[in-house]
Amino acid sequence: MDKTKTSTDGSSKKEKKHHKKQSKDGQLEANLAENEVSHGCKKEIVNKTNNDATTGTVAQKLSEKELRRIEWEKKLESQKGITVTSNDQSVGQQPSEKELRRLEWEKKLQEQKAGDTGKETLSKAEIKAKRREQQEAQRQAKLAAENAKNAAENVKKVAATTPIKDPGKGLGKVEKKLDFPKKETKKTTDVHKVQLVQHLYAEMPQKKVSKLLVYNNIHPAFVKLGSQYLNKTILGSNARTLALMAALKHLIIDIQTPPKQELCRHLETVLQTCTNHLQNCRPFAVSMVNALRNFKLHLTQVDTNLKDSEKKAKLQDVIDVYIHDDIYKAGDAISLKVKEKISDGDVILIYGCSSLLKKILVDAHKEGKKFKVIVADSRPLLEGKEMLRRLVVAKIECTYIFLNAVSYVMNSVTKVLLGAHALLTNGYVMSRIGTAQVALVAKAYNKPVLVCCETYKFSERVQTDSFVYNEIGDPDLLSKIPNTEDPSPLSKWKENNKLTPLNLLYDVTPPDFVTAVVTEIAILPCTSVPVVLRINAIENT
Template structure:
């Protein structure tokens, strides 16, 4: 047997002495006592497991550490409560964030900060509007940009824009149209010649952004409106859901063309986007009926066609749009009512999705919790925290089988033509 080391011999003697003291006290009828140092060590270990620090260490640095641990534990507990308030099945989804100007880094442009705050508060919600305002903010960023020494604009500007994009994403996940616009812009920056002066390059990029907005948003929308007007006839009752800019412009153009028709605007909480559409159309003299989605079954028998806007058209022909669109399309399909989608090609995505669970966006749960019941009182907060789980989805998925056709600036297409169009025009869309 190998000899014990000095440390092992010392520990052995210490244990023998402790056992001898315990035996002596037990023989005299006294309760055995523990080594104060051992008791103190165990106390500190127990406190560390609970996320705090020992209050009797007498060391200022340890006290500071304990406060930090308690703050971390508090933040972790808050996050756990937030997660617990959502159904576990949807815990992986992206969600909007509550950002402030203080959350922005030093490289984030003031124009981008203002825009991100508007996204976060849902003041700008339309997919086309979000893409347009983002590109316009990037114009200001590019105009104020100065290339650091030792690098070139084509290399550094992309990194600088990355800081702006990260802050926008922290406020709210990007839409498909915004993602396509960002990829296009990065491609344009990458091909800027290193021989071009910075000012000339910035002027060129600002001009290209103007061209993109005009071609992909403004002109595309105008072409869709001119084409979609032909699908509205005198005496029609057209149903639409929430609010879409291109759908609203189609109704206005049809009314200006002298067609007599009626609009049923179906709306849902919490955003109630259809209120603005109904208010604007009725102000122009168009006959409107405003209902909530719960009353859909009572009006479908009078509907001749359904017009829907789009957040995105996916590669498998499915429609990703404001939550509730799938319900309306399915109900219309069962009654053989044509469902027509108005969608600019900049909203086409090469993504394939079969349900609304895999990829979606979660809005703030407070938008559902802070609702009023019949006696004008808010839901009790204690019950909201303990017995309710919030699921405030932004979008749902409508299968291609429930859609009649898609009207884009490229013409009237069946949903199955989406991947064909994307292959033919991929270089233009920069997917």
């Protein structure tokens, strides 16, 4: 989501009161009733550029039941004599998106502090009363949004951005965001879901939902990262891990410890909500899980007697060391090892895009090795094009083919180099879909297959097929044919219940196709994964 705007509702005094209370108690409320977190309406991020579409989805989401409730609310509202108007004048005066998020974040921290001090004094009855108040406010907010939507239909540029003015305090602007209950009343239909991988659809991020995600307690860096993962602008295990680490550093810099709490404990809970958000955007890569685990381990080991600033410095140091040692230095070591294996006149087949492979090949080329590279690529991601571009810029002689031509070129190939998403304990290599097929053809022609993989991508998971754990990409990517203007016969697949494009993201390559795995430790057979994991575990404790 690139352009976001705050959205609020009417400007009646009473309603504002509700809102203020509600935001004050937001944290408390969330603690008290976790199930109702989604009701803790605070903000709604509306894609401004896509305003009409968004309101459309909003309307879709309002089930009949909700509509009835809204009607009832309207009645209630009229009894109270509240008029809800939408203010559309100050659209242009909004601070930039980033500032907004920062402000929001800081405000929340302050509220949290206030909330924490007042926590003990609240009796049960008071809490109940507050919750009731809040629910009321929430209903009104929803109604307001509904009205705003109606207004938006009339005035096209309403843009659902209507900041409240607070005459009581004269604060000018208070950012209030509103959201709708996230409990989707979506019927799970089996239409357009491939039977074999039913379970994977549950994890699939829903594009529609993403536009209305609740960004409660989530650091802006993570919000941004989430959308980057979702839109696949950050792709590849290494890139994703590095981006996660960078966001984590931002979080550490910005975090403020609430009174009576310890920084690391607080960070842990905040981090949890942030990572949950990321998980909703796209399931974690194995490398990210491992990197996070390492960070959390260090988080528990930080000396509690240190000052906050010292702790922060220490934690940042942990991240820097991890990036430097486990990712960059490991890459250097692997590059050195593979270089020994590349000789003049080699024809190296690679598949897709891998930052590590690019580094290896460019390093070897700089060394003066004379070799040719064949880049195999496949739809729907066509990552190989990016790889091709990078290699050609480095002046490496390249051939580009689609996956179907692998058999055609395999005779002339001398080595196959592959990247990996993860190495599983049973020796299987989890990688971009298509990798297994390249390895299979290489095996049929008796060509050596080297998988290059840092040890931080080793996983304790075991898997023998590509269905149990996998990710499903956007099926629409398959129904479009690149480079042509004529629509594919598949373009209307949604209209035919019998037709389903399936876009899996990963596959697993059996160890018998892999000659060796090149890691920073050594060149190993696939079956040595558990050994490396065991040794690493011993070293870390």
